[in-house]
Amino acid sequence: MDIFRDTWLPTDVGLMSPAVALSQAHQICWPRSDWNAASLMLLQAMLQTAVVLGGHCGNRSAWHRHLYTTPHNLEQWFDCLGSGVSAWQCASAEFEVEVAEVLPETPSRNSIKKSSDILYWQQNIPNALSVAEASIAIISDQLWGVPSGRGYREGCRGRRPMTSLLMLNNSYVNIWKQIWLNVLPCDEWCASYPTMHPFQYPWVRQRYEDSITPQNAHSLEVLWQMPRRWRIVVEDDGSVRRLMHQSHGFDYHGWSHPLSGYIAKSEQVWLPQRMEPYFSFKYWALLTTPIAERSRPPAALTALTQLNNLNPMDLSMIQLRCFGWSLGDSDALGAWVDFVAPVFFNVQPCVVQAAIDLADSTYERLALQLKLINSHFEMDALQLYQRLDTEFYRRVKEGDWTDWSLVLRCVARLILWDKAGRNRRDVSRISRGIAKL
Numbered sequence: 262m263d264i265f266r267d268t269w270l271p272t273d274v275g276l277m278s279p280a281v282a283l284s285q286a287h288q289i290c291w292p293r294s295d296w297n298a299a300s301l302m303l304l305q306a307m308l309q310t311a312v313v314l315g316g317h318c319g320n321r322s323a324w325h326r327h328l329y330t331t332p333h334n335l336e337q338w339f340d341c342l343g344s345g346v347s348a349w350q351c352a353s354a355e356f357e358v359e360v361a362e363v364l365p366e367t368p369s370r371n372s373i374k375k376s377s378d379i380l381y382w383q384q385n386i387p388n389a390l391s392v393a394e395a396s397i398a399i400i401s402d403q404l405w406g407v408p409s410g411r412g413y414r415e416g417c418r419g420r421r422p423m424t425s426l427l428m429l430n431n432s433y434v435n436i437w438k439q440i441w442l443n444v445l446p447c448d449e450w451c452a453s454y455p456t457m458h459p460f461q462y463p464w465v466r467q468r469y470e471d472s473i474t475p476q477n478a479h480s481l482e483v484l485w486q487m488p489r490r491w492r493i494v495v496e497d498d499g500s501v502r503r504l505m506h507q508s509h510g511f512d513y514h515g516w517s518h519p520l521s522g523y524i525a526k527s528e529q530v531w532l533p534q535r536m537e538p539y540f541s542f543k544y545w546a547l548l549t550t551p552i553a554e555r556s557r558p559p560a561a562l563t564a565l566t567q568l569n570n571l572n573p574m575d576l577s578m579i580q581l582r583c584f585g586w587s588l589g590d591s592d593a594l595g596a597w598v599d600f601v602a603p604v605f606f607n608v609q610p611c612v613v614q615a616a617i618d619l620a621d622s623t624y625e626r627l628a629l630q631l632k633l634i635n636s637h638f639e640m641d642a643l644q645l646y647q648r649l650d651t652e653f654y655r656r657v658k659e660g661d662w663t664d665w666s667l668v669l670r671c672v673a674r675l676i677l678w679d680k681a682g683r684n685r686r687d688v689s690r691i692s693r694g695i696a697k698l
Contacts, residue, residue, distance in 0.1 A: 265345030536585035541646035
């Protein structure tokens with residue numbers, strides 16, 4: 262199956278090829294959210310690669326023309342991509358495994374053998390997938406790089422990366438417009454991600470010993486990473502019941518992904534933003550605003566904030582969809598997290614930073630008082646961010662921070678009183694704690 266041209270993507274209007282889905286469909290409709298997200302990343306990678314290699318959108322003016330009109334020759338755009346028959350698969354994989362092993366939530370063979378897994382019913386493990394399902398499962402596994410044991414390498418963004426896609430809050434907009442917002446024109450891509458190497462898909466490369474870095478590979482490889490080695494085995498009835506697997510795919514270092522925000526660990530080291538179970542406005546600010554040079558928003562969002570010729574109506578509908586696997590302690594699989602965050606233009610980073618600093622100091626005092634009551638209550642201080650999400654975004658939009666510190670203290674006191682009161686704690690002790698907030 263050629264994933265670049267064949268009809269295999271399920272959409273709200275039926276099975277379609279990528280080119281047709283971009284122009285006619287409104288959403289991808291796999292039965293799994295991570296597969297839907299992986300399909301959007303596939304479409305973004307195809308378009309970005311076609312722009313850079315095919316020269317179909319040389320500058321921002323050409324990009325702006327295509328935003329409102331899908332190209333009539335979109336199939337021809339993908340001619341430069343070559344064949345997608347073996348996309349994200351490794352011909353040298355030689356160890357046979359059950360097809361379910363490509364799913365991140367499935368227990369390992371050793372766990373199934375010993376019946377030691379208590380978090381997943383073994384009867385829920387699929388024993389067969391279609392070729393299309395197996396293909397998107399492999400793509401998803403390559404993109405997220407969820408830790409799965411020895412020999413399963415992570416992708417270029419490490420473990421539990423957060424992917425951020427610009428989108429329009431309009432269910433009638435086709436997939437093209439949703440994806441095109443996240444594609445950089447050729448000149449901007451080449452300026453941001455310069456390279457001196459010819460483009461080559463990782464699945465046609467043979468060597469796996471060396472690390473893949475921006476210095477020895479084309480910049481587009483960041484969109485086609487292949488840290489895992491899988492190969493589909495199609496049986497006579499057209500089903501996929503087993504896969505071929507090989508440990509140690511490509512090892513990626515030093516990459517900057519255009520769909521990820523980055524946080525400064527030091528002056529030279531930037532780390533991709535990780536997926537959290539709950540996305541508070543503190544993380545939102547790091548993702549969407551360059552606060553005190555400690556954060557770097559995704560490349561597409563940075564480029565969009567510099568545009569002056571977008572329709573004001575479109576700007577008001579732009580949102581940021583963030584998704585990824587959130588891992589638990591010791592990298593135990595947590596849950597797939599998918600949420601939508603607002604995007605505001607002309608935000609003053611220093612003002613937002615001051616508001617977040619006030620929230621952080623209130624959070625620390627609240628956590629201390631909760632811990633004094635019961636050490637298990639400390640994590641409940643995170644409710645401060647959860648209860649104030651809507652209020653924070655309203656103030657960012659309106660630029661009004663009057664009495665923000667008072668609102669923080671009031672909410673913190675309510676959380677402390679509610680938690681301590683429900684557990685029948687001493688009233689005088691609670692009152693002293695409230696006075697310190």
